[in-house]
Amino acid sequence: MLAISVSGTIFGESPEPADIPPQETAAAVKANSTLDTISTSTGIMDTINLIYERPKEEIKKSVEKDSVVYNDTFIAEIAASLSCARDDYLGPGKFAENFSITVIDLIPDTEIINTEYLGREKGITVNVNYNSGDLNTLQNTIWAYEVDATKIFTEIFNSNYGENIAFLFINFKDTSGREEDVVFKMVAEDVLELPGFPGPGYYIEAEEWSSFKIGENTGIKNYEDPATRFEFKNKRDYSDKVEILNNIYTREQVKNYIAETSKSLSDMAFKIMDYANDKDWQNVGKYSEAMIKSTSEHKTKLNEGIMEEEGLYSTVENATEAYDVYKKAAMNFWYGSYYYDTTRIIEGVMAFQDAVAAMNTVSEELDIEETVNEERLFSIPVPEMLPKSYKLTESYVYRDSSGTNDISIKIERYKTAFSYYTKSKTGETSPVVKADYGKKFFMVTVDITHMGYRGGGSDNVRTPSKSVFKLNWNNQVYTDSTPSDYIVNMGMPYSMKSLGRREHFESVLIFEVPEDFDEERAYIEINLGGSWGKPTWCFEMLGS
Numbered sequence: 001m002l003a004i005s006v007s008g009t010i011f012g013e014s015p016e017p018a019d020i021p022p023q024e025t026a027a028a029v030k031a032n033s034t035l036d037t038i039s040t041s042t043g044i045m046d047t048i049n050l051i052y053e054r055p056k057e058e059i060k061k062s063v064e065k066d067s068v069v070y071n072d073t074f075i076a077e078i079a080a081s082l083s084c085a086r087d088d089y090l091g092p093g094k095f096a097e098n099f100s101i102t103v104i105d106l107i108p109d110t111e112i113i114n115t116e117y118l119g120r121e122k123g124i125t126v127n128v129n130y131n132s133g134d135l136n137t138l139q140n141t142i143w144a145y146e147v148d149a150t151k152i153f154t155e156i157f158n159s160n161y162g163e164n165i166a167f168l169f170i171n172f173k174d175t176s177g178r179e180e181d182v183v184f185k186m187v188a189e190d191v192l193e194l195p196g197f198p199g200p201g202y203y204i205e206a207e208e209w210s211s212f213k214i215g216e217n218t219g220i221k222n223y224e225d226p227a228t229r230f231e232f233k234n235k236r237d238y239s240d241k242v243e244i245l246n247n248i249y250t251r252e253q254v255k256n257y258i259a260e261t262s263k264s265l266s267d268m269a270f271k272i273m274d275y276a277n278d279k280d281w282q283n284v285g286k287y288s289e290a291m292i293k294s295t296s297e298h299k300t301k302l303n304e305g306i307m308e309e310e311g312l313y314s315t316v317e318n319a320t321e322a323y324d325v326y327k328k329a330a331m332n333f334w335y336g337s338y339y340y341d342t343t344r345i346i347e348g349v350m351a352f353q354d355a356v357a358a359m360n361t362v363s364e365e366l367d368i369e370e371t372v373n374e375e376r377l378f379s380i381p382v383p384e385m386l387p388k389s390y391k392l393t394e395s396y397v398y399r400d401s402s403g404t405n406d407i408s409i410k411i412e413r414y415k416t417a418f419s420y421y422t423k424s425k426t427g428e429t430s431p432v433v434k435a436d437y438g439k440k441f442f443m444v445t446v447d448i449t450h451m452g453y454r455g456g457g458s459d460n461v462r463t464p465s466k467s468v469f470k471l472n473w474n475n476q477v478y479t480d481s482t483p484s485d486y487i488v489n490m491g492m493p494y495s496m497k498s499l500g501r502r503e504h505f506e507s508v509l510i511f512e513v514p515e516d517f518d519e520e521r522a523y524i525e526i527n528l529g530g531s532w533g534k535p536t537w538c539f540e541m542l543g544s
Contacts, residue, residue: 071103074122074161081155082126088151088200091144092130092172095438100127106166116187116210117166125169126152132174132219134438136514137338137474141223142214145172146203149184150230153204154197157186167210180215198230205229207296222292223335226328247305254302254312255366258319261298262359265291265326266372269352272333276345279387281475284337288348291330295323315365322358329355338475340385340521389523389538396535397451398528405461406451411524411537412506415490416517417441420510422485430485435512442471442478442511443490444524449504463497463505464528471511472536473522482510 082099089096104123128148132140149170156168165188172182187210198204205224206212214220268291275283299320307313329351336344360371390396395410418440422430435441446469453459471478482493487508494507519539527534 071105074103075101078126078156078159078161081159082152085151085155090147090201091135091139091141092128092132093148093151094139095134096128096130097175098129100129101125114166114187116189118188118192120164120166120188122161122164123167123169124156124165125171126156128152128170128172129175130172131176132178133176133436136438136516137221137476138223140219141221142206143203143224143228145182145184145214145220146206146224147201147228148172149209150198150203151200153184153186157191158197162191174218178218180218181213182215182218182220183213184209185211202228202230221334222289222296223331224292225335226331248308249305249312250308251312251366254307254316255368257302258359258362258366259368259370261294261323262363262368262372263370265294265298265323265359266356268294269326269329269356272330273349273352276333276337279385281337281340281385282477285334285475288330288334288337292327292334295327295330299323315362318358318365319362322355322362325351325355325358336385340474342385345385386521386523386538387525387536389536391538391540391542393542394537396526398532400461402457404454404457405459406454407461408447408449408451409464409526409535410447411539412445412447414442414444414519414539416519417443420490421488422483423488424485429488433483438515439512440515440517442513442517442519443487444471444509444511445491445506446494446509447504447506448499450499450501453501459501461499463495463499464526465496466494466509468527468529469494469509470525470527471513471522472525473513473517478511478513480509481512482508 079099079101082093082101086094086096102125104125106117106121106123135144138144149172152170153168156162157165167185167187170184174181184206190210203224206214208230268287272284272287272291275281275287302316302319302323307316329348332344332348332351335341336348356372363371390410392411392413395408397406397408399406417435419432419434420441420443421432424430448463450461466480466482469480471480480494484493484495487493487510490508492505492507494509497505499505523536523538525534525536
């Protein structure tokens with residue numbers, strides 16, 4: 001009787017014992033190729049079926065391999081593009097620790113599941129990992145995030161891979177521990193509505209993305225630059241961006257809402273103007289930012305319902321445009337207050353005038369009796385931006401609280417540095433103190449002199465507390481970070497000190513400021529309290 005061994009050799013007699021390999025496990029069989037499976041299968045139909053599956057399996061393997069190569073190549077090219085263009089970013093992209101990119105393979109026929117994807121099979125997520133502590137005021141605005149998100153979007157969708165992308169998520173992740181991230185999403189369907197791709201420096205405003213999230217707890221300033229907004233030729237109705245239109249607005253409801261918001265915004269505009277006249281730029285910035293937020297909320301609220309009367313739609317559209325003009329005015333005032341930009345303040349005044357006139361027209365359409373007095377806004381003068389200040393080496397003289405001693409105080413000079421070191425009283429030198437990344441040290445030399453004694457009390461005076469010195473730049477107030485030991489190549493650190501007749505004390509204050517700090521637009525204020533005033537010094541030389 002013939003016998004077949006595992007090797008397939010024919011023997012005329014019973015075979016000697018052979019080395020038979022151990023039985024393969026199911027997992028091992030699954031891992032084998034189709035050809036291996038065919039060689040161990042039994043039954044003609046099984047063999048035919050497995051042979052039929054061979055081409056499908058090889059095609060699948062080829063597709064998977066091509067997909068991996070495609071994704072890896074795409075990620076490498078996009079990562080290089082995003083990283084090499086850092087100087088073109090405005091905000092977090094400029095300081096990104098890295099860009100984390102993921103390509104997601106979607107199932108075919110995605111248009112059945114989500115029509116916005118247009119049947120495309122690649123989804124992209126980009127995580128921009130950055131530290132918000134590296135950002136200055138302007139870099140930590142909604143505008144900066146919009147500019148950077150728009151650049152990333154353009155780099156990706158305008159690439160050779162753009163036509164294959166179903167959606168793009170851009171997630172700005174703050175590595176400093178801030179809880180809420182900033183997220184922008186764009187889907188393929190919305191990309192087709194663009195008349196083109198924005199140029200460098202231009203941005204797609206958040207409301208025009210497919211969706212976005214900017215958490216209230218991020219501390220991001222609510223500012224955009226209207227001059228660099230990417231304009232849509234065929235802009236969608238604002239209501240298209242509202243997920244559910246479940247309100248029906250009557251004429252009376254629209255009338256009451258516009259009357260209420262018109263008064264609220266005009267009152268806020270008058271307040272901003274008054275603060276500007278008082279040169280209170282911190283409050284100008286604060287209320288301008290509040291107005292930017294309010295106008296966006298009013299615009300959304302008014303457009304989230306269905307109008308009971310067809311004729312109301314044109315009125316609502318006019319009111320929406322008036323809200324936008326108020327927002328533009330507020331953005332100009334915000335920027336002008338932070339960067340002491342007179343031109344932007346003038347543009348803000350003019351925009352307020354246009355906004356009030358536009359809203360008054362809407363009020364007349366709705367028979368609202370109370371309108372805003374436009375003359376008050378027209379008569380507001382444009383104030384000087386910076387306070388009248390002393391120049392370097394120019395003295396401010398005042399008397400102490402007893403009225404018996406005259407004191408002179410002045411700012412002598414300044415310098416900037418990225419590091420310094422100190423020396424203790426025992427002569428021991430400290431390790432080098434370095435400014436944080438993106439920062440530098442601004443060092444100011446202060447001279448305080450006891451000018452003379454008038455009699456009738458103590459002839460000793462005390463220098464002011466260190467806390468009364470405030471450095472102002474871009475509407476930000478910086479307090480000092482002066483060490484207690486001698487500062488090498490600069491001098492003694494500032495401290496409270498008792499001075500006798502004709503004695504003077506020259507010392508140094510150190511402020512840590514952003515690297516782009518510009519002393520020409522900065523000043524230092526000394527709040528002496530009460531009737532002694534708040535003298536300020538700019539950093540111009542006397543006589544210049």
